[in-house]
Amino acid sequence: MKQFLNDRLPFDGVMAHLRKPLPKHINLLFSLGSLAMFLLLLQAATGAFLALSYTPSPDHAYNAVKYISEEVPFGKFVRGLHHWGASAMVIIVFLHLLRVVLYGSYKAPRELTWVFGVLLLLVTLGFGFTGYLLPWDEKAYWATKVGVEISGKAPILGEWVAKILRGGAEVGAVTLSRFYALHTIWLPWMAFALVGIHLFFVRYYGSSGKPNNTAEEMHSGKPFFPDQVFEDVVGMLILFVVLACAALFAPVPLEDVADPTNADYDPRPEWYFLFLFQLLKYFKGPFEILGTFVIPTVGMLLLLFLPFLDRGERKVLWKRPIAMTVTSLCVVAIVGLTILGAASPKRETQEVEQPSQEVQQIPSPEETDTSEEEEDVFDFELTEDELKLPDEEE
Numbered sequence: 001m002k003q004f005l006n007d008r009l010p011f012d013g014v015m016a017h018l019r020k021p022l023p024k025h026i027n028l029l030f031s032l033g034s035l036a037m038f039l040l041l042l043q044a045a046t047g048a049f050l051a052l053s054y055t056p057s058p059d060h061a062y063n064a065v066k067y068i069s070e071e072v073p074f075g076k077f078v079r080g081l082h083h084w085g086a087s088a089m090v091i092i093v094f095l096h097l098l099r100v101v102l103y104g105s106y107k108a109p110r111e112l113t114w115v116f117g118v119l120l121l122l123v124t125l126g127f128g129f130t131g132y133l134l135p136w137d138e139k140a141y142w143a144t145k146v147g148v149e150i151s152g153k154a155p156i157l158g159e160w161v162a163k164i165l166r167g168g169a170e171v172g173a174v175t176l177s178r179f180y181a182l183h184t185i186w187l188p189w190m191a192f193a194l195v196g197i198h199l200f201f202v203r204y205y206g207s208s209g210k211p212n213n214t215a216e217e218m219h220s221g222k223p224f225f226p227d228q229v230f231e232d233v234v235g236m237l238i239l240f241v242v243l244a245c246a247a248l249f250a251p252v253p254l255e256d257v258a259d260p261t262n263a264d265y266d267p268r269p270e271w272y273f274l275f276l277f278q279l280l281k282y283f284k285g286p287f288e289i290l291g292t293f294v295i296p297t298v299g300m301l302l303l304l305f306l307p308f309l310d311r312g313e314r315k316v317l318w319k320r321p322i323a324m325t326v327t328s329l330c331v332v333a334i335v336g337l338t339i340l341g342a343a344s345p346k347r348e349t350q351e352v353e354q355p356s357q358e359v360q361q362i363p364s365p366e367e368t369d370t371s372e373e374e375e376d377v378f379d380f381e382l383t384e385d386e387l388k389l390p391d392e393e394e
């Protein structure tokens, strides 16, 4: 078999490359990237299973998710894996990023590995944002409505982005099919392409190793295959067992079906967007734009261009006091804002979301702006009747 493969493919060459020694002192933190990849594959596999019974329309989405959870064999378990897997992926990708920052692994020549990593972070968050709407329950509907509205507040392109996401003046049938298409086609393709490029760079430059490795130690550790691969696979199995326990014992929430007329609902995003949501509370009136656009955008740009801003050669953390201070402050701010957001009482939340209440009413046809440019988009818009849920029609 080996001879057969060798005659046709550069099998020996590939194996020799994989058996090359890694830097010395590689620890468990170097498995975080592989764990992120495992989670991406797990999400793709569980998502493909869920898609067999899901329909992206306001009339059927909620019942389909209920059907998956209550009737489909192993449906509850697979939905649980997909739900907890999404949260785990955000945590693991964030920890992987943190490891890369703390070890200075983003520095030359790995700038592009970093840039494609940041794009993967955005795609990971995009999966979370688009997936949240799909169960079409109250939290899905209202959190998406608020999220899309916030994106609409960005200057210049904001309104346009919000309109493209919504597919009309309101969150409705077109929004749901657009989010479904983004979640199941656009983002997975982008994720797999980006992972391919990211891993190409990882293999091309080799592992950066620990910051205080000597030049000799850089090539005298254990081989990637089979030693590191074995450790990564053990990590994946442990992670899978944890997720399986969560899927079996922690129920995945499904609230009442979305009711676009329920203006009393207290919208909250998924926990990993809570820090942004909490940030908005500190900027009111003319300063709102700071919370909705300026701070998140500047933060993301600084993250993207970090290797080009921090060009120092030192990698050991205690010799990089600025990097250490900024990283600690960012982590404390993100964790702190997330906790504050989770603990915030309902009334406070509604105050912040005041602007969204304005558009919670379904606009009457007379109120709808039918300018030529918008007509195309509004072709898809739902009327008040169409927005009624099956129960109401009966």
Ligand code: HEM
Pocket: 029, 030, 031, 032, 033, 034, 036, 037, 038, 040, 093, 096, 097, 100, 105, 106, 110, 113, 114, 115, 116, 117, 118, 120, 121, 124, 195, 198, 202, 206, 207, 208, 209
């Ligand atoms: C779906 C998301 C991601 C996947 C699947 C992924 C995968 C991987 C893998 C398998 C490795 C090699 C093992 C390791 O060093 O842990 C790696 C390394 C790396 N990743 Fe990621 N990654 C992702 C996200 C990110 C993010 C968000 C960043 C930073 C913004 C990033 C930056 C890097 C860098 C700079 C390296 C090289 C590290 C070194 O040589 O020591 N990655 N990634």
